[in-house]
Amino acid sequence: MAKKNSDFMLIMMIFIGAIISIVLLGSIADQVAAQTTNLQITNSTVAAPAVNATTALTGRDLLSTIEVYNATDASDAATGVTLTEGLGTNGAKTVLITTADTGAAYAGENVNVSYTYRPDGHVGNSSNVSITLLITLFAALASLVFTVSMVWLLFKGSTIM
Secondary structure, eight states, X not given: OHHHHHHHHHHHHHHXXXXXXXXXXXXXHHHHHHHHOOEEEEEEEEEOOSBTOEEEESOSXXXXXXXXXXXXXXXXXXXXXXXXXXXXXXXXXXXXXXXXXXXXXXXXXXXXXXXXXXOTTOOOSHHHHHHHHHHHHHHHHHHHHHHHHHHHHHHHSOSOO
C-alpha cells in the first residue's frame, strides 16, 4: 500500500510541476517577446501640442521614417509637426510629438501619426537579444529536466518495470 501511495505522490508532483512550468514558461516567453520586438503604430490620432511644445507618445526609441498627417485629410501632410526622440516629463527616454512655428495651424488639432518604435524595457543590441532569448530556452530545459527526473524516479522505484 505504501508503494502505491508514493507512486501516486510522484504522479501528482509530475502533474503539478508540469502545470506550473507551462504557466511560467508562457509568462517568460511573453516577457521576452515584449523586450525584443519592435512595435508599430499606424494612423493613431493624437492632439498636436501648442507651438514650440512637446507631448510624449507611446514608445522609447523611434525607429522608422515617421508620418504625420492631418486627421481630417489623410493626404495632407501636417507640415511643422514632427516626431522625435527625447526625454519625457519623468526623465525617461520617449517618443515626442512637437509643433514648430511652421505648424501653428495644427496646434491643438488632431493629427494622425504612424511610426515604428521600441517599447519601454526593450533590450537593445543583438547580443543582448540573444542572451534574453536564452532565458526562455533555459526555462524550457529546466521544465524538461524536472519532468524527466520525476518520471525516472517513478519508474526506478516502481514494480511496473
